[in-house]
Amino acid sequence: SQPSAPSPISAPLRELPWAQLNFLQTTDTHGWHGGHLQEAQYSADWGDYISFAHHLRQRADDDGSDLLVIDTGDRVEGNGLYDASDPKGKYTFDILSQQHIDVITSGNHELYISNTSNREFSEVVPDFKDSYVASNLDIYNPRDGKLEPMARRYRKFTTKNQGIRVLALGFMFNFHGNANNTVVQPVQETVKEQWFQDAIHERDVDLFLVAGHVPVRDSEEYDLIYKSIRDAHWDTPIVFFGGHTHVRDFRKYDKQAYGIESGRYMETLGFLSISGLSTGKEDKAKVRRSAEYKRLYLDNNLYSLYHHSNTSASTFDTELGRNVSAAIHDARSKLKLDHTFGCAPQDYWLNRAPYPANDSLLTLLDQQIIPDTFKNLSRPSIIITNTGAMRFDIFKGPFTIDTTFLVSPFTSGFRVLKDVPYGAASQVLLLLNNEGPIALKDMVALAGGDEQVPRLFHLMPPLAPVSLHTLQRDALLHNAGSEQQLPLARANAAKSLIPGYTTADDAGTSGDDTVHEPIRFYDVPNCIGADIGFDRTSAAAGLDKVDLVYNEFIQDWVLLALKYLGLAYERADTSEALEGKMMTDVISGWVGEHWRCGG
Numbered sequence: 001s002q003p004s005a006p007s008p009i010s011a012p013l014r015e016l017p018w019a020q021l022n023f024l025q026t027t028d029t030h031g032w033h034g035g036h037l038q039e040a041q042y043s044a045d046w047g048d049y050i051s052f053a054h055h056l057r058q059r060a061d062d063d064g065s066d067l068l069v070i071d072t073g074d075r076v077e078g079n080g081l082y083d084a085s086d087p088k089g090k091y092t093f094d095i096l097s098q099q100h101i102d103v104i105t106s107g108n109h110e111l112y113i114s115n116t117s118n119r120e121f122s123e124v125v126p127d128f129k130d131s132y133v134a135s136n137l138d139i140y141n142p143r144d145g146k147l148e149p150m151a152r153r154y155r156k157f158t159t160k161n162q163g164i165r166v167l168a169l170g171f172m173f174n175f176h177g178n179a180n181n182t183v184v185q186p187v188q189e190t191v192k193e194q195w196f197q198d199a200i201h202e203r204d205v206d207l208f209l210v211a212g213h214v215p216v217r218d219s220e221e222y223d224l225i226y227k228s229i230r231d232a233h234w235d236t237p238i239v240f241f242g243g244h245t246h247v248r249d250f251r252k253y254d255k256q257a258y259g260i261e262s263g264r265y266m267e268t269l270g271f272l273s274i275s276g277l278s279t280g281k282e283d284k285a286k287v288r289r290s291a292e293y294k295r296l297y298l299d300n301n302l303y304s305l306y307h308h309s310n311t312s313a314s315t316f317d318t319e320l321g322r323n324v325s326a327a328i329h330d331a332r333s334k335l336k337l338d339h340t341f342g343c344a345p346q347d348y349w350l351n352r353a354p355y356p357a358n359d360s361l362l363t364l365l366d367q368q369i370i371p372d373t374f375k376n377l378s379r380p381s382i383i384i385t386n387t388g389a390m391r392f393d394i395f396k397g398p399f400t401i402d403t404t405f406l407v408s409p410f411t412s413g414f415r416v417l418k419d420v421p422y423g424a425a426s427q428v429l430l431l432l433n434n435e436g437p438i439a440l441k442d443m444v445a446l447a448g449g450d451e452q453v454p455r456l457f458h459l460m461p462p463l464a465p466v467s468l469h470t471l472q473r474d475a476l477l478h479n480a481g482s483e484q485q486l487p488l489a490r491a492n493a494a495k496s497l498i499p500g501y502t503t504a505d506d507a508g509t510s511g512d513d514t515v516h517e518p519i520r521f522y523d524v525p526n527c528i529g530a531d532i533g534f535d536r537t538s539a540a541a542g543l544d545k546v547d548l549v550y551n552e553f554i555q556d557w558v559l560l561a562l563k564y565l566g567l568a569y570e571r572a573d574t575s576e577a578l579e580g581k582m583m584t585d586v587i588s589g590w591v592g593e594h595w596r597c598g599g
């Protein structure tokens with residue numbers, strides 16, 4: 001781990017369900033490869049992950065089983081280690097490539113900006129040339145401008161020890177917000193392609209492995225891929241590795257098909273095992289077994305990693321792992337990520353506090369940061385931002401260069417529409433939050449559906465913790481008592497628990513390796529706003545027009561809301577606001593002026 005990381009923290013643990021074929025999965029790491037430096041329970045880094053995978057591979061070699069390592073995208077945007085360098089990712093790609101990954105895919109964050117996808121194509125894909133899979137993603141090659149697959153469409157391989165024949169696919173959900181140098185083919189089209197049909201009809205396959213930046217639950221993309229494979233093979237085992245919604249989840253598709261999703265931000269290392277698979281060493285037609293799937297979500301806590309690899313602080317580090325941790329430290333120093341702008345006087349939560357509240361990050365933003373930042377505007381203005389632009393909590397203590405990117409990494413600036421009739425402008429925020437005269441989805445339908453306003457469905461903030469909470473509630477209703485672990489229950493009573501994930505999924509409520517004290521998460525609105533230079537309670541009487549300033553990322557939504565309100569504005573009517581400053585600059589600038597350290 002990093003020298004400044006807090007020490008590993010002990011907690012009651014559940015055991016790794018090791019079996020014939022074992023997997024480790026990361027997803028949505030968003031640059032947190034240095035680990036969490038303010039939370040001991042997630043403070044292991046990518047170097048530790050390399051050491052950990054090494055020990056599990058060794059275990060597989062010793063007992064004749066296998067280990068495969070998977071990553072399902074969104075490795076970028078969200079941490080200074082990636083975002084603070086110029087170009088972005090200058091240090092991350094070398095660090096990442098030191099891990100042996102067997103199947104790796106892109107996520108939507110690899111595709112928002114053309115520079116990001118071009119670097120993914122020219123650096124990351126070659127680093128993982130055998131294992132990068134892009135079943136429905138193409139890129140215009142920056143060298144010749146020709147459209148070509150981002151990486152191979154699928155991968156077929158045999159596991160090292162067991163000889164299990166795996167056919168791996170790699171998908172991106174039907175994403176529309178990508179820059180125009182990439183093309184995400186809708187899964188509905190991909191499944192009709194000849195290469196796909198040929199691949200899923202291959203006979204000498206013991207396991208179909210579908211990795212993707214696609215949620216494992218409530219996803220038409222994975223449901224369709226599942227159905228397509230099942231139409232071709234009624235009982236060959238399938239395993240899905242998902243991502244995007246930032247949750248821990250495990251879904252049963254049928255008794256020979258399960259999917260896992262392994263959280264976000266390097267908080268979680270997902271573990272899944274399968275036993276009862278056929279192998280290339282035997283005649284598949286004669287050996288019909290039933291596969292058994294088990295999962296465990298590991299906290300990225302060195303305490304967990306030592307335990308599950310049967311090592312200790314003195315035997316855990318491998319030379320490569322230690323070197324990678326040192327490379328991360330070196331990069332963090334070069335990027336001056338610990339440079340402090342000021343010190344937060346208390347914790348501010350994104351989802352762990354209700355909104356509005358004194359400890360809500362969104363309240364801090366709409367009551368203090370936005371009003372202070374825009375206070376010198378000469379004309380009455382309404383400022384709106386999507387809450388999804390905020391990615392992480394602020395903890396009491398030093399607010400560093402790193403923190404600015406943890407909280408808001410995006411390069412989108414602010415735009416302004418000048419002289420918008422007040423009656424309409426004052427309703428935009430309500431509409432975007434589903435509190436206006438029409439529901440958001442009906443407004444989209446009126447405007448011609450998702451096709452004509454393609455980026456709209458990606459405005460919603462990642463409500464991962466909330467859906468996790470819902471999952472938990474639903475599963476508790478359905479699975480009450482199904483997976484009790486009494487010795488652990490006793491251990492819990494004896495030890496004070498760390499607050500953390502208490503996941504409930506299709507296998508019950510014992511999926512987290514660490515027994516946590518539950519955390520309460522709150523729903524937040526899609527957007528928040530502030531009025532500058534006028535008072536809304538008395539404005540209706542006299543105010544004729546206002547300037548409408550908004551985060552560039554929600555431009556399509558703002559224009560759509562105004563269209564619904566009878567005002568036909570185009571992108572060309574908008575102009576840059578705040579001299580091109582991004583939210584990242586806004587927040588660090590405000591912290592520098594308002595939060596002192598010490599005293």
Ligand SMILES: Nc1ccn([C@@H]2O[C@H](COP(=O)(O)O)[C@@H](O)[C@H]2O)c(=O)n1
Binds near residue numbers: 411462
């Ligand atoms: N320029 C951007 C890009 C993205 N967002 C927010 O991020 C969300 C997508 O992130 P996931 O980790 O869920 O893939 C997107 O819905 C926006 O809320 C942004 O604000 N600005």
